[in-house]
Amino acid sequence: MSQLSVNNLSLALAFALVLVAVYISNREKLGLTKDIFYSISRAIVQLVIVGYILKYIFNVNNVILTAAMSFFIVLNAAYNAHKRNPNGHKSYFNSLLAIFVSTYVTMGVLVASGSIRFIPSQIVPISGMIASNSMVAIGLCYRNLNTLFKNQRQQVLEKLALGASMKQASLPLLHASIKTAMQPTIDSAKTVGLVSLPGMMSGLIFAGVDPVRAIKYQIMVTFMLLSATSLGSIIAGYRTYKDYYNEKLQLRIK
Template sequence: MKQLSVNNLSLVFAFALVLVAVVISQREKLTLTKDIFYSIARAVVQLVIVGYLLKYIFRVNNVVLTGLMSFFIVLNAAWNAYKRDPNPHKRYWDSLLAILVSTYVTMGVLVLARAIKFVPAQIIPISGMIASNSMVAIGLCYRNMNQQFHDQRQQVLEKLALGADNKLAALPILRASIKTAMQPTIDSAKTVGLVSLPGMMSGLIFAGVDPVYAIKYQIMVTFMLMSTTSLGSIIAGYAAYKNYFNEHDQLIEL
């Protein structure tokens, strides 16, 4: 199979598509032009740096470097999830614990099952895939939880006044937030193969891998993402709801 190539001219044409978004932003007064250019510039710089770094790590194939790179991905994902929490009383440790456990439990099972090997070419990309999905789910959990505590403040106060502890008072909010966090992954699993052709499966097929083998890998990825989003959102949710109460189980003003 002929290898796909991306030259500088193709990148220029692809960048022209970004300008479409900029034009729409300007015409509709969405005030997103600055964010679009900033995000594009940041993505290019980050990808160039990471690309050269991965090239070195892949060549060295060192267990310690592989582990450190994977852990750096987790730390960064946790920081981004933490920043997405609107609660002023948030804690970074909640996000780190959720992403750390969800990423390494899921990946540990894959390594023990010999679905993947502990080599940089497999561990680092899969760490990024798992941690990023967990990060998105946790961010959704945080934002929904904050909105629910704002909207249902009176109901929570009434439950506390009737003698409920903070967990019982917040339980409907907690369940709704975890459900919201998991819903995009569930919806994606429902439509995979029918609406969307996932990147990993398509990439393997482009590389000349047997489609049946590529499909097996994609099924594994689907199971993997379902696991990490559920673990991450549950751990983050059960840790984060406590940040809305003080040490006396009183609801904090937002």
């Protein structure tokens, strides 16, 4: 199979598709033109920088550098998940703990089983894949939990007045938020192969790997992401709901 290549012409033609989005934004007065150009510029700069960093790390193949890059991804994912929490009394440690555990427990099982090796070309991409999906799930959990505490404030107060504990009063909201956080991953697992050919599978097929072998890797990724999003959203949810109460077990949100 001939090796695929992306030249300047193909990049220019692909950028023309971005201009289509800009044209639609201007025509329909959506006000997205600046955001589109900003996001594209930022993506290019970030990808170029990361590309050179990864090239160096892959060439050096050092365990400490590999672990440091993986942990940097986790720190950044936790920061972005933390920013998505609307609660004014949020804690960054909750996001960090949730993503740290979900990422390294899942990846630890993969390394221990021999599915992947502890080399930068495998650890760094897998870390990013797990941490990013966990980050999205945790962000959904945070936003839904905040909305439910606002909308169902009176019901929570009534349960507390009747003698319910903080956990008992919050449990229905917490369960609903965790379900919301996990739903996109579950829906994606239902349609994988029928509607979409996800990134890892498509990448392996592009590289010339036998489709049946590529499917095995994609099944592994599906299991991995379900594990990560469930662990991340459960840990984040069960730690974050307490931030909606003060030391006197009174709701902070109004």
